[in-house]
Amino acid sequence: MTIGQAITWDALTLDCEKASEQIVKSIRESVGNKLKRRGLVVALSGGIDSSVVGALCVRALGPKRVFGLQLPERDSSSETLALSQLIVDHLGIEAESTDITDILTAVGCYRYRDEAIRSVIPEYGPDYKCKIVLPSLLGPESMRVFSVVVESPDGLQSRARLPLSAYLQIVAATNFKQRVRKTLEYFHADRLNYAVTGTPNRQEYDQGFFVKLGDGAADIKPIAHLYKMQVYQMAEYLGLPQAICERPPTTDTYSMPQDQEEFYFSVSHTVLDICLYGKNHGMTPEEIAPIASLEVEQVAHVYRDIEAKRRTTRYQHMAPLLIEPVPEIQANALH
Amino acid sequence: MNVKHEIRTYIVENILFGDGDGVDENASFQESGILDSTGFLELIGFVEERFDISIADDELSPEHFDSVVKMSTFVEQKLAAKAVA
Numbered sequence: 001m002t003i004g005q006a007i008t009w010d011a012l013t014l015d016c017e018k019a020s021e022q023i024v025k026s027i028r029e030s031v032g033n034k035l036k037r038r039g040l041v042v043a044l045s046g047g048i049d050s051s052v053v054g055a056l057c058v059r060a061l062g063p064k065r066v067f068g069l070q071l072p073e074r075d076s077s078s079e080t081l082a083l084s085q086l087i088v089d090h091l092g093i094e095a096e097s098t099d100i101t102d103i104l105t106a107v108g109c110y111r112y113r114d115e116a117i118r119s120v121i122p123e124y125g126p127d128y129k130c131k132i133v134l135p136s137l138l139g140p141e142s143m144r145v146f147s148v149v150v151e152s153p154d155g156l157q158s159r160a161r162l163p164l165s166a167y168l169q170i171v172a173a174t175n176f177k178q179r180v181r182k183t184l185e186y187f188h189a190d191r192l193n194y195a196v197t198g199t200p201n202r203q204e205y206d207q208g209f210f211v212k213l214g215d216g217a218a219d220i221k222p223i224a225h226l227y228k229m230q231v232y233q234m235a236e237y238l239g240l241p242q243a244i245c246e247r248p249p250t251t252d253t254y255s256m257p258q259d260q261e262e263f264y265f266s267v268s269h270t271v272l273d274i275c276l277y278g279k280n281h282g283m284t285p286e287e288i289a290p291i292a293s294l295e296v297e298q299v300a301h302v303y304r305d306i307e308a309k310r311r312t313t314r315y316q317h318m319a320p321l322l323i324e325p326v327p328e329i330q331a332n333a334l335h
Numbered sequence: 336m337n338v339k340h341e342i343r344t345y346i347v348e349n350i351l352f353g354d355g356d357g358v359d360e361n362a363s364f365q366e367s368g369i370l371d372s373t374g375f376l377e378l379i380g381f382v383e384e385r386f387d388i389s390i391a392d393d394e395l396s397p398e399h400f401d402s403v404v405k406m407s408t409f410v411e412q413k414l415a416a417k418a419v420a
Contacts, residue, residue, distance in 0.1 A: 141396060141397055142392075142393075142395050142396050142397075143372075143375055143395045143396065143397065143400055144372045144375075145372075145375075145376060145379070145392075145395055147392075161392055162376075163376070163379075163380050164373065164376040164377045164379075164380050165380075167373075167376060168373070304365065308365060308371075308372075311368050311371065312371040312372060312373075
């Protein structure tokens, strides 16, 4: 049983053949006719989303017009490089691997992050590991406040609530990772006359789980309309390696193991898929609760959090605001 | 010290850039969209520093913090407990 099939629900079962044909057709039209580029760059983390996007791009344009990038850094999990190499080999595409640790060190990513962590946990040292976490949405209702968790070299863990300045500095510093990666993706896209793909699934796109001008920047986002369970189904349909199909979602951003649930979504991806689908289709918490194996009030809490995240991250989807419209440019964008 | 007035003033001056016309002191921060999670974190920092109180993790509930009125009531209770101690 794969991760995506842990909970099944007919409403989220994807007709993968039809969906993949639609995506492949759209990629071809978008790259050639709208973007006027000759191929696509895909950053491959070894996770399910980027692997599915890479495979769909290859189906659309062929392996010679897809360029893969592996961009690990010192906090990446040991699996990242191995699994990203696995998908590169599986797809038969040209790819380049660049360790971005030196770039991140030069811009101060680790220094700013560690300085902020030490402001709340003074003993945090160079050999410690860290992550930031949110409380679960399924426990007692609480305000959404991040804590930092650190682990000493001998395995001792400490946790502290983050005040605003430390929280903002940690997030700002770690956002360098996504922005540096995107800078390198566009370097290769520019030199090859290619366009850049973004790899968010529907949960990430809808809930703003991306860095503006980091992983949120792209010319095309081929699976932004697919729920996470549907991405797993698509991976199986496309015949991706089992090790990738079975990899749980991870942020791979902090040095301690961290899943997307504790970092951002606060519920499992299956629960969020079901609640998000239910909310999008006007279903009440009473209807969704038995499907998600939750209490009605828990579903209502997830619904409220979905709305709150949409409000909070709306600006991440916004284009730069203009004081007056420039209609000629808007007209050009439409044609 | 008027706790409610100070909290409201802080929100108007620092989060709403001086536009306090639409601030309903009983409105839910979460539902009205006045405060996002960052604004909420900012407000916790303000009341802890301004009123010299410490707020425990398990006190961070909507019951205590989801409106100007609820927040000022909670802060006043903390101040009263501190005065007795």
